[in-house]
Amino acid sequence: MGRIEGIWVKRAHRGPMDGVPEATLVAGEGLAGSVDRSRRRQVTLLEREAWERCSSEVGARADPSKRRANILVSGLSLARTRGRVLVLGSARLAVGGELTPCERMEEVAPGLQAAMRPDWRGGVFAQVLTDGVIRVGDRIDWEDDVTETYDVLATAARR
Numbered sequence: 001m002g003r004i005e006g007i008w009v010k011r012a013h014r015g016p017m018d019g020v021p022e023a024t025l026v027a028g029e030g031l032a033g034s035v036d037r038s039r040r041r042q043v044t045l046l047e048r049e050a051w052e053r054c055s056s057e058v059g060a061r062a063d064p065s066k067r068r069a070n071i072l073v074s075g076l077s078l079a080r081t082r083g084r085v086l087v088l089g090s091a092r093l094a095v096g097g098e099l100t101p102c103e104r105m106e107e108v109a110p111g112l113q114a115a116m117r118p119d120w121r122g123g124v125f126a127q128v129l130t131d132g133v134i135r136v137g138d139r140i141d142w143e144d145d146v147t148e149t150y151d152v153l154a155t156a157a158r159r
Contacts (some may be wrong), residue, residue, distance in 0.1 A: 003074030004138045005048050006159065008065050009034045017065045022135040025091040025128045031070050033153050045086075046123035048074040054116050060109035068104070069123050073140060079120040079123075085143035092143065093131025099123040 008017035010034050013035055024032040030042030037043075046069035055062050071088075078095070086093045101116035116122040 001101055001139055001141045004071060004134060004136055004140060005074045006064060006072035007031075007134065007136055007141055008068075008070055010068070010070075011035065017068055019065060022133055023070075025088070025093070025130075025132050025134060027128050030128055033155050034043050034070060041125040042128050043071065043093060043126045044069040044123055045071045045073055045078060045093075045095075046099075046127060047076075047078045047121070048072050048119040050078070050116075050119070054112060054121055055109065057115045058109045058111040060112065062108045062112070066105075067110040067123065068098070071134070073121050076140065076142070078124045081120075081124060081142075083092075085129065086126065086140060087143050088134045088140045090091075090130065091128065091140050092130040093126035094129050095126045097125060098112050099125055 005018050007023045009020055009023060010017055011033070025043065026032050030037035046067050048064065051064045051067060051137060055147060081095045082097050084095050087096065098120045099122045101113045101122035103113060105113040131138060
């Protein structure tokens with residue numbers, strides 16, 4: 001079991017990430033009020049522990065909002081979780097895959113992009129399956145039935 005450590009909304013493409021204490025997840029769309037969503041990449045998540053390892057490896061102390069993910073989590077691993085469902089309060093997210101770190105990570109700290117490549121340390125993207133309000137400090141956990149998750153992802157991909 002883990003927890004939500006941070007939530008960020010992006011109001012404009014390449015714009016600043018605004019930290020918020022709570023946000024609404026909208027099924028089939030993403031984080032309400034945030035831009036740069038797509039059908040597959042509705043929400044992005046970053047694991048705090050992975051960010052801290054990467055930052056330490058390159059000798060930086062960068063704020064995790066610089067990764068430009070929507071949700072910072074701690075206490076559970078996001079590596080190799082494609083197809084799993086993450087439960088955040090009443091909301092449910094289906095992990096679609098790994099987020100590849102982009103060249104903007106080099107602007108944060110030299111070497112950070114390469115440090116984020118192994119073990120999905122750049123985070124994951126997900127689709128919102130069930131609406132819900134999430135808050136910093138909320139507990140999060142994985143849903144048990146992985147078979148159902150693959151069926152949900154296949155249905156979402158056909159839409």
